[in-house]
Amino acid sequence: MQAHAERFGVEILPAQTVTGIMTDGDHKLITTESGDEYCSNAVLLAPGTRYRRLGVPGEEDMIGAGIHFCATCDGPFYKDQEVVVVGGGNSGVEEGLFLTKFATKVTVIEFNDQLGASQILREKADSHPKMEIKLGKAVQEFKGTGHLESIIIQDRAVEIFQEELRQEQPHVTLMCLALIGLRAAWSKEQFKTFVERVDIS
Structure with missing residues (x-):
């Protein structure tokens, strides 16, 4: 599955814990536990379920x-x-x-x-x-x-x-x-806040 994604140019960054998602104009700003920031046009949340x-x-x-x-x-x-x-x-x-x-x-x-x-x-x-x-x-x-x-x-x-x-x-x-729930380290309130900020409508 990873090889298939990489064939289409997907960059995979393992062991990255997302701590925040914000809207910055037309872009989404993702921050991680290590302090790194990533900017994108869209955010896909796929943490799975349990x-x-x-x-x-x-x-x-x-x-x-x-x-x-x-x-x-x-x-x-x-x-x-x-x-x-x-x-x-x-x-x-x-x-x-x-x-x-x-x-x-x-x-x-x-x-x-x-x-x-x-x-x-x-x-x-x-x-x-x-x-x-x-x-x-x-x-x-x-x-x-x-x-x-x-x-x-x-x-x-x-x-x-x-x-x-x-x-x-x-x-x-x-x-x-x-x-x-989600298979993620976010609380329900954090997840709700992320979704509201990103505006998935």
């Missing part, structure tokens, strides 16, 4: 042993099994719909009271015979010995009765697919 970790008991132990982050990569290994997707945004619902090709049932667990996915995806998920949507639920724990055997979820609407309302679901795997 998968969300829930930070609940059992999660770290089950990654790769039932908790996965790529439906395309790992979905076929769970043919004819029940699968859970955590996160009801566009990514989660899209991956859930994809997993219906292999799984007998796909349950989408969404923290909020409604799916964050687009209306088209929501309608597809609601009408799909293999999909079940659980809204207003929070994952509390992943359980299993050697591989994921069940998850414990809590109904957020009645948090005061947490112990009584915890439900253990006998699923053999969990696909954790929600995306979060």
Whole structure:
């Protein structure tokens, strides 16, 4: 990929940490941690994304042993099994719909009271015979010995009765697919400021 870019005259500067992006007339001024400055007509931000970790008991132990982050990569290994997707945004619902090709049932667990996915995806998920949507639920724990055997979820609407309302679901795997933030050293506020200054409209 690097060689391909260099063929078109792209100069690659490794290990450069960007600390600021400003508009200077018709140009963009980029400053780095080392104090260097670069001027260009446009700025392309491509820091990538990372998968969300829930930070609940059992999660770290089950990654790769039932908790996965790529439906395309790992979905076929769970043919004819029940699968859970955590996160009801566009990514989660899209991956859930994809997993219906292999799984007998796909349950989408969404923290909020409604799916964050687009209306088209929501309608597809609601009408799909293999999909079940659980809204207003929070994952509390992943359980299993050697591989994921069940998850414990809590109904957020009645948090005061947490112990009584915890439900253990006998699923053999969990696909954790929600995306979060930028793979970069910038805070959300810094990124928002950079975008506003550069004016990406």
